[in-house]
Amino acid sequence: MSLLELARRRRTVRKFKRDAFPMEKLIKCVEVAKEAPSGINKQPWHFVLVNDPSKKREIRNACEEKEKELHSRVKGELKEWMERENITWKKEFLEEVPYLVMVFSDTRAPYSRESTWVAVGYFLLALEEEGLATVTYTPPPSRDIAKEVNAPPYYRLETILPVGYPASKGRKKERKRVEEVMSINTF
Numbered sequence: 214m215s216l217l218e219l220a221r222r223r224r225t226v227r228k229f230k231r232d233a234f235p236m237e238k239l240i241k242c243v244e245v246a247k248e249a250p251s252g253i254n255k256q257p258w259h260f261v262l263v264n265d266p267s268k269k270r271e272i273r274n275a276c277e278e279k280e281k282e283l284h285s286r287v288k289g290e291l292k293e294w295m296e297r298e299n300i301t302w303k304k305e306f307l308e309e310v311p312y313l314v315m316v317f318s319d320t321r322a323p324y325s326r327e328s329t330w331v332a333v334g335y336f337l338l339a340l341e342e343e344g345l346a347t348v349t350y351t352p353p354p355s356r357d358i359a360k361e362v363n364a365p366p367y368y369r370l371e372t373i374l375p376v377g378y379p380a381s382k383g384r385k386k387e388r389k390r391v392e393e394v395m396s397i398n399t400f
């Protein structure tokens with residue numbers, strides 16, 4: 214399958230089957246992600262694969278605690294989007310999947326966040342190639358969540374990717390046309 218076909222096929226999934234899959238599939242995706250470019254080639258990313266059920270539960274609890282606070286404060290466009298998408302403080306997907314992939318950036322490196330997100334993009338497409346699905350979950354900033362996996366204090370948790378086989382794959386969200394996102398010689 215071409216990169217364009219993979220990119221067009223990929224979509225966010227928030228409901229997963231509990232079916233197991235081999236860890237090798239995720240390792241293959243990390244192999245792809247770690248080929249990403251990075252500021253002065255520091256490769257400032259770290260991927261923690263979590264399959265221990267009690268650890269997943271603790272991560273879910275830590276996230277939901279912060280989500281409750283966030284949801285009580287959220288307003289405007291974000292609130293409307295969450296209601297439309299049925300996104301609440303509950304994060305069942307953090308427990309129902311075989312694996313969580315926690316992606317950290319090393320804040321000591323220049324461009325650590327930008328570089329890590331490039332690697333996340335590579336990882337998302339690699340998952341699609343493996344027939345696996347995820348949601349790019351960005352938990353509210355909190356050291357408590359990172360502490361669940363003993364991350365050093367200078368590592369920032371960027372995203373938690375719950376990975377599994379999709380239980381239901383929603384429709385592909387529309388994308389802008391190429392003419393809307395690109396111009397030639399002048400903006």
Ligand SMILES: Cc1cc2nc3c(=O)[nH]c(=O)nc-3n(C[C@H](O)[C@H](O)[C@H](O)COP(=O)(O)O)c2cc1C
Pocket residue numbers: 223224225226227300348349350351352385386
């Ligand atoms: C940086 C980033 C942060 C996101 N954060 C969340 C999140 O916290 N929770 C969630 O349910 N989806 C999150 N998403 C998923 C987006 O809502 C989703 O990618 C977008 O609606 C487009 O849909 P698609 O991925 O199916 O094409 C995030 C995506 C990105 C790229």
